[in-house]
Amino acid sequence: MSNFGSRLAGATLAVVLVAAGGCSAGKGVDVDGGGATGGAGGVLTAAIGGEPDQLDPHKTSAYYSFQVLENVYDTLVEPDENLEMKPALATEWKTSDDQLTWTFTLREGVKFSDGSPLTSQDVKYSFDRIVGEKLNNAYRFASVKSVAAPDPKTVVVTLSAPTPNLLANLGGFKGVAIVQKANIESGAVKTKPVGSGPFAVSAYTSGDSVKLVRNDNYWGDKPKLDGVTFTFVKDPTVALQNLRGGEVQWTDNLPPQQVPSLKDGGDLEVQTTPSSDYWYLTLNQARKPYSDVNVRRAVAFALDPAAITKAAKFGLATTNQTAIPKGSAWYYEYAPYRHDPAQAKQLLGQAGVTGLTMELMVTSEYPETVSAAQVIAAQLKEVGITVRIRTLDFAQWLDEQGKGNFDAFMLGWLGNIDPDEFYYAQHHSGGTFNFQKYRNPAVDKLLDQARTETDQAARKQAYDQVAKQVVDDASYIYLYNPDVVQGWSKKVTGYQARTDRAIRFRDVALAK
Amino acid sequence: MSRFILRRLLQSAVVLLGVTLVVFLLLQLVPGDPVRVALGTRFDPQTYEALRSRAGLDRPLLTQYLSYVGNALTGDLGVSFRSGQPVTTIVLERLPATLSLALTAVLIAVLIALPLGVLAAVRNGSALDHAARVFSQFGVSVPDFWMGIMGILLFAGVLGWLPPSGYVALTDDPAGWLSHVLLPAATIGLVTASILTRFIRSSVLEVLSADHVRTAEAKGLRGRVVVLRHVLRNALIPVVTVVAVQLASLLGGVIVVEVLFAWPGIGRLTYDAVQARDYPVLQGAVLLVAALFLVMNLLVDILYARLDPRIRVR
């Protein structure tokens, strides 16, 4: 999923705290090594579906880059497997009573992989760079007034408004990693980034692979592997064959239709975990007849999400009529639609619509939209809507989306966890991604309130109301949450597939 | 002789200049702003400005073209929109993979086509000749990617003898390289062989009917000796040039086969650049390939002129 990009997935891979709203201090982690000896673990080869565009964590938005960078960089705090924010470079933090000043204490003795120390100056430099150069993730710092480094171990972040999800913004994923100034300024970061993470990049062969070696200066438990090699294998069938042949020990690029049998097969470890991504269909409310809520609801009733999911993801997804997946603390159970062509026809009748032809815009960049569109077309035909599928190049697609030149489109959002990221930009009347031109003052008000609400329960309630209204108004017609699908050799131990698709090899060992 | 070379050199230089113009115009033909289009969702104002001014898109067209040519002459093909790396480095990195694939493919092709073509000509009209014709008709008509897919199905899938795709550098692991190169090289090699077989057959036929061969036969030299000594030497001159032309076009990267077999050569680079709308890389790859193609053809012509002086009269 390269190129998913800042515009679309403003929060590509972002992870926002789940239940940490009023948290004031983190607990330190045990860093005495716990008896892990490290080393002598061999090199793990991981096949990923494509090539990183570049390895500057602040500038790339490609998932392929982050697969590599996850193992190279650290953030101030980081999400654990339940997506709760835990200490990383910062061991603890305090929040002022007015919620406007956050003081972080950095871990003792952290070094970059080249041996130079990592101090509060590096944190300040990293955050200032993202904001000052208006990089992809600058929006995460929207409420940050300033970052200060009063002493080498202390970072003070001053806010303009209470920000309950600050930790997730500052540490949700490696797009806000702490970088080294010299490495950035020399430009070497693009192919040879220097971080403080468990591994360091040793070689980058364009078109082929990125090689990582163990970072002996790593602050945490010494990684057991000597290194990790990421090879780029576009074709999932090939990746699987490589995995079986032993050339590769880990991949997330498995042929979806084979996953069920692979899970049963037993010669490989294959895990599927629901992700926080969602895919949706939306109708242009600035155009007739889609401005009529009955028409939009009719479309929702005409669809059979189970069939769409099967075509698009071979069933490796969970249908969901709201955006936030089951399992998230923010999940709101609400499913008013069901596959009911009669109901759909009746709604269309109420709206006085007959013989409707709808242009559905999809992009070859995301083949699942093309597959799904064909199923959607077949289903809408049953209720008398003729769908003309427009398959565009992504650049052109974005252009048309921006201009509002569409009847309908299908796309997805990756990796949002905080409800603000799920709803604000998409459904607020002033939202930057509200291309479908949804306008509901009640929703606007709720979204604005919930943004700065520090009471967890109240916040959840507000977003539940938003979710219900958005679904009832069919601003987005939500289709499914895809699964994270990863497979690895039985020789690999200590690996877990994560909901946020972060790929961490630091605790992994490889049997001979 | 030297006048001929000089003329061909000059001609090639003019064509090369034209090639740079076409390559340069590619970027201009992109509807809308190519940098904006290329950045797509990765858009950030700073990168945008940097790339735009680096690509010189804010200057007049003629200035842009002249500096593109000027830079290209010094080996500077601009920077990638995607990675910010110099295009020259990116393109050159891919050369060894393409080179090793192309040479192996041509080797396979010659090993098949030479005996087949010569025998078909010598036994003109025999069953073998017919078989050779069927083979070459098959080879020019079969889509290489289809043959590649079928090859993967058979050799990697059913039999499990070879890896389905991937690349190992020859310098890293020769055995690994060989197992990976066989399928893609055979795919290209069979197609190339079918073309070569035709040329070799007709070339040998032509020489066989020539006077000095008949004389040799009249002198009582036995068939096999005639074929080997007289015919082959004369027949192979045009064949060498055809092989060289084939090699030249293979060096341009065999896009489809490289994509199918995940072979990180120039062809895959071109394809990836298209996918990523990385126009400078696309331009650089296309320019390098065309230049290589021209130089190879120039060498072939000169070689041919040396081997067969009649050519200069043309």
Place this chain on the structure above:
Amino acid sequence: MSADSRTRRALSALRHDPPAVAGAAVLLLLVVVGVAGQWLAPAGVNDVDVDQMLHPPSWAHPFGTDELGRDVLSRVLVAARVSLQVGVVSVGIALLVGATIGLIAGYYQGWVDNVLMRGMDVLFAFPVLLLAVAIVAVLGPGLLTAMIAIGVVYTPIFARVTRAGVLSVREQVFVRAAVSIGASDLRIIRRHVLPNIAAPLIVQTSLSLAFAILSEAALSFLGLGVQPPAPAWGRMLFDGRGFVTEAWWLGFFPGAAIFLTVLAFNLVGDALRDVLDPRQLTLGEARRSTA
């Protein structure tokens, strides 16, 4: 010998050439399928049925079903039209533009010749598919751009063939005579030049059709040709690539269709060449392997 009698002779010679007859029969079948594919197809090309996905060939679906449960046979049949359309239109473009350029260059010679033919040399300096891919990359993928790209790529061949023909005719006595009695250029071209270069052009056209169809298939295979949901053979291979090991029929049938079509054009083209213009250098062939 007049062009007319030559054509007649060619046709009669073709009748006695079994491979050519076979090729012509396949072509005829293709044209029928191309025109009537929609009615011949047992199912709609976009009849999606996810419960029927990836079924192997059976009586209900002789070529099996694809990853969306569509009938592969129907898609292969309907896609014939796309291939023929791309072939005819792109070669038409190449023929029209290339022959015009070659005609002008060969007839007027001098600097006009030089400029035009150097331009053609430039286009000729790119491997076929590379240039096509580059053009599609710039103009955006789709049926129309694929046709334009392939047309551009094959233009120089037609220009060269035409020019060579014109040059040889131009020096012949009857043409010089016509010039000397003051016949207009247009008249000379129409009456004397065109009939005499028709043969090599016919041969080149039929062979180019084969290469053009192959090029379209390659572009589609790279995802740069016809965009879904419209069916195209190359695109079907592209879409089926991930399933080929479990569903061989997804890779086999569309590929076989391409192969047969190209083979048919080649067989007919070769036969035409043997009869009409045996010494013609098949420039296309020498460049074929770049696909």
